[in-house]
Amino acid sequence: MHEHWNDNNFDDFPVAMAYVPWQKFERLCEDLEKGYCAGTIFPELDKPFTGRRCV
Secondary structure (H helix, E strand, O other): OOOOHHHOOHHHOOOOOOOOOOOOOOOOOOOHHHHHHHOOOOHHHOOOOOOOOOO
16 A cells, blocks of 8 residues: 555655755845845845746
């Protein structure tokens, strides 16, 4: 019998691999309020989503 994903049998799932590039701290946002609204006070990490919807 095939087990369902919600049976919590995690041994059947492969281990994930992640790629995390090295980051170099350069500076903080000059306007901290704007940084907090963007979700980060580090300008290098402010990467707005620019994708489009699938049609």
